[in-house]
Amino acid sequence: MSRVLEDSHFIASNSKNVQVNTEGCHQVASWIQQQLDTLGPKFANWQDHELHPKSQDSHTLDWIFLIDILNFSFWSDADTRDSGNHPARFGVRYKGNLYTGYWSLCAAINKALDNNIPITTPSFYANETLCPDDLIASIFASDTKEPVPLLDERIRIMRASGKALLKHHRGRFVHLLETCNHSAQKFLELLLQDFPDFRDISLYKGRDCYILKRAQILVAETWACFHGQSYGRFDDIDSITMFADYRVPQILWQLGCLDYSSEFESRLRKSELIAHNDPMEIEMRGCSIWAVELVRQAANRKNLNAIMIDFFLWDMAKEWQATGYSPHQERALSSVPSIRVRSIYY
Numbered sequence: 001m002s003r004v005l006e007d008s009h010f011i012a013s014n015s016k017n018v019q020v021n022t023e024g025c026h027q028v029a030s031w032i033q034q035q036l037d038t039l040g041p042k043f044a045n046w047q048d049h050e051l052h053p054k055s056q057d058s059h060t061l062d063w064i065f066l067i068d069i070l071n072f073s074f075w076s077d078a079d080t081r082d083s084g085n086h087p088a089r090f091g092v093r094y095k096g097n098l099y100t101g102y103w104s105l106c107a108a109i110n111k112a113l114d115n116n117i118p119i120t121t122p123s124f125y126a127n128e129t130l131c132p133d134d135l136i137a138s139i140f141a142s143d144t145k146e147p148v149p150l151l152d153e154r155i156r157i158m159r160a161s162g163k164a165l166l167k168h169h170r171g172r173f174v175h176l177l178e179t180c181n182h183s184a185q186k187f188l189e190l191l192l193q194d195f196p197d198f199r200d201i202s203l204y205k206g207r208d209c210y211i212l213k214r215a216q217i218l219v220a221e222t223w224a225c226f227h228g229q230s231y232g233r234f235d236d237i238d239s240i241t242m243f244a245d246y247r248v249p250q251i252l253w254q255l256g257c258l259d260y261s262s263e264f265e266s267r268l269r270k271s272e273l274i275a276h277n278d279p280m281e282i283e284m285r286g287c288s289i290w291a292v293e294l295v296r297q298a299a300n301r302k303n304l305n306a307i308m309i310d311f312f313l314w315d316m317a318k319e320w321q322a323t324g325y326s327p328h329q330e331r332a333l334s335s336v337p338s339i340r341v342r343s344i345y346y
C-alpha cells in the first residue's frame, strides 16, 4: 500500500467529522461500471478536453509540468454559493470562450503560447529577467472582476520549480521522468526531494499524513496524456490515489460516499473560510482518498484505477455544478459549497 493510501486509511479510521460510507461506495462502484460500459474509451479520456494538448512530445511534458505546479485554488471569493458561474469569478477569455477554474489556468497558458511567449520553458519562467513578474501577471490577467487567486505564490512557485529543474534535472521535466525508471513512487520521491512546493503533507493526530495531491496528479496527467506509453509509462501507476482537491470530495458527499458531521456541514453551508490543516479539512481530504479506494476495490475491474475514477468524478462534478443536478436534492451543490481553503496544495 502506498504511503498516501496508508495515511488516508489512518485518517479515515480516526476521523470525527467526516465518515466514509461503505454502502455508498459500493453503489458508486456499480454506477461507475455502468458508465464505463456505456462510455467505453470516452470514459475520463484526458485528451478529449479542448484545452489539453494533443501532441505526445517533450513540449507537452513541459506544459503538463507547468500546469501541475500551478494547479491549485481557483475557487472564487465572490462565488460564495460555488455556482461556478458568478460573473465576478476570475476568468480567462480564450478562442471565444470564458474559462474559469482549472480551465482558466489551461486557457491562460495556451493563450501565452499562441502569443509566442515560451511560458512552458523552465529556463524561461525560472528567470526574472527573461520573464519578469509583470509578464507573468499579464499572462494571468483576468477578463472578469476578480484577479487570479494567489498570483504572488504562483510566481514564486514558477521561479522555484524552474530553478529546481535547472539545478537537478538539466532544465527539463523529461529528464526528471527519465530518472524515475517508470516508477510512479520513485517519481513522487524525486518530486518531494527536489521540489518543496509539492510537499502536501498534513500533521493529523501526531502523524505526518501524505496527501500529495499535485504531485500525484502530475503523474496521472503524464500517464493519461501518453496513454501509459513512452514518457507516460509507469509500471506501478495503480499505486496512485485519488487527488484530494476541493471538487471530488464534494461529489463523493453528494453521491453518499462521505457523510459529514452537522458541525462540518454547517461550516460548509455558511461558506466559512477554513484554514489549511484544520482537522476537518484533513479528514475530508483523507476520507475522500480512502472512499475512492473502496470504490475501486468494490468495482474490482481491470484497467479501472483510482485515477480514472477520480477524473470521471471530477468531470461529472463540473457537469452537475453547471446544470445544478444532484442525485439527492438535500445534497445539492448549491446548498453545500465546496470547502473554502486558500492553499497552494490544491
Ligand SMILES: Nc1nc2c(c(CN[C@H]3C=C[C@H](O)[C@@H]3O)cn2[C@@H]2O[C@H](COP(=O)(O)O)[C@@H](O)[C@H]2O)c(=O)[nH]1
Pocket: 044, 045, 046, 049, 071, 072, 073, 074, 075, 100, 101, 102, 103, 242, 243, 244, 245, 246, 247, 248, 310, 311, 312, 314, 315, 346
Ligand atoms: N481531483 C481532481 N482535481 C482536479 C482535477 C482537475 C482537472 N483535471 C482534468 C484532467 C483530467 C480530468 O478528466 C479533468 O478534465 C483539476 N482539479 C482540481 O480541481 C480544483 C479546480 O476546480 P474548479 O475551480 O471547479 O475548476 C483545483 O483544486 C484543481 O487542482 C481532476 O481531474 N481531479
